[in-house]
Amino acid sequence: MQQKEKEILNLIKLKNEEITKLKKELNEIRTLSITEEEREKEKIQREKTFNGLSAKEWAMLSRSVWNDVSSARKEKHISHGATFPQKLAERVIEMYSKENDLVFDPFVGTGTTLFAADKLKRNSIGIELNEEFIDYINQEKNNKQFQIIKGDCLDKIKKICNESIQLTFTSPPYANLLLKVQDDRTNRHKHSKIVEDNNSSAKPYSKDIKDFGNMSLEDYSKNVLKLMKKIYLKTKPGGYNIWVVKDFRDSQNNIPYIDLHSLIANLGEKAGFKYHDLIIWDQNEQRSLILLGYPSVFYVNQNHSYLVVLRK
Numbered sequence: 001m002q003q004k005e006k007e008i009l010n011l012i013k014l015k016n017e018e019i020t021k022l023k024k025e026l027n028e029i030r031t032l033s034i035t036e037e038e039r040e041k042e043k044i045q046r047e048k049t050f051n052g053l054s055a056k057e058w059a060m061l062s063r064s065v066w067n068d069v070s071s072a073r074k075e076k077h078i079s080h081g082a083t084f085p086q087k088l089a090e091r092v093i094e095m096y097s098k099e100n101d102l103v104f105d106p107f108v109g110t111g112t113t114l115f116a117a118d119k120l121k122r123n124s125i126g127i128e129l130n131e132e133f134i135d136y137i138n139q140e141k142n143n144k145q146f147q148i149i150k151g152d153c154l155d156k157i158k159k160i161c162n163e164s165i166q167l168t169f170t171s172p173p174y175a176n177l178l179l180k181v182q183d184d185r186t187n188r189h190k191h192s193k194i195v196e197d198n199n200s201s202a203k204p205y206s207k208d209i210k211d212f213g214n215m216s217l218e219d220y221s222k223n224v225l226k227l228m229k230k231i232y233l234k235t236k237p238g239g240y241n242i243w244v245v246k247d248f249r250d251s252q253n254n255i256p257y258i259d260l261h262s263l264i265a266n267l268g269e270k271a272g273f274k275y276h277d278l279i280i281w282d283q284n285e286q287r288s289l290i291l292l293g294y295p296s297v298f299y300v301n302q303n304h305s306y307l308v309v310l311r312k
């Protein structure tokens with residue numbers, strides 16, 4: 001039975017990949033079949049827009065729920081444990097910046113934002129505390145022009161010029177919440193498939209006290225606010241600041257829901273940004289469902305993240 005299930009899941013995955021490929025081909029055919037007049041019209045539109053998109057591209061990218069941004073994970077992604085897909089970074093960069101703009105990631109990890117920015121001809125700067133992750137970036141950097149700064153983003157951000165950033169795109173650590181959730185899961189479900197099946201590879205990034213992943217929620221909030229204020233100063237008027245976060249439960253302390261995305265949005269607003277938009281990144285296709293609270297309390301699986309879009 002399990003074998004049959006695996007076969008079907010594999011088949012679904014292959015079919016989905018096929019559909020994505022066909023959609024891409026269809027788009028290419030449509031692009032090729034547009035008339036010279038339409039091409040000229042699109043060129044004029046691209047020159048007018050702040051992000052270099054035509055009206056059609058603009059409309060196509062304006063969905064509020066995304067389920068088509070996963071990309072294959074390499075060894076470095078698995079080893080880091082909390083990277084986002086390059087496709088996700090590329091989509092955001094295409095929407096909120098244009099060629100030669102400056103893109104910034106204060107928690108750059110394995111450099112996903114930098115590689116995406118380079119592919120789309122944007123300049124970019126990333127800060128990372130953990131040397132191990134910087135090594136991953138350098139292994140693949142070759143002659144790419146982006147800049148990596150080692151150290152604490154709260155301090156190193158001073159190296160960036162005021163009002164120079166068009167887009168900040170980042171996924172921050174989640175205070176020490178992730179560790180609590182991980183402990184809890186491992187202790188309660190020691191030998192169960194719940195832990196294995198959920199691909200839960202969350203682990204501390206470092207032992208450094210400056211690591212946002214080692215802070216209590218209270219210290220974390222204070223430091224995120226400090227960072228938001230500094231990002232505000234460095235952002236161009238009209239520029240964007242987008243944080244990818246997931247909401248949580250802390251069942252050890254009997255807290256059923258921690259609304260992290262609202263916390264981030266509020267701290268951004270306190271720092272001066274406008275809460276501009278909220279995008280849902282649906283990850284149900286990439287995650288197995290786990291049994292939560294059974295048989296007495298019903299919880300849903302939080303299989304999505306939020307992109308909190310702030311604007312100066």
Ligand SMILES: C[S@@+](CC[C@H](N)C(=O)[O-])C[C@H]1O[C@@H](n2cnc3c(N)ncnc32)[C@H](O)[C@@H]1O
Nearest residue numbers: 083084107109110112128129152153205211212
């Ligand atoms: C969720 S991960 C980012 C992953 C990244 N988006 C990627 O795709 O690889 C958060 C990163 O923030 C780093 N970090 C934590 N505290 C930091 C700080 N104070 N300054 C700079 N980086 C920090 C961690 O080492 C970790 O790599």
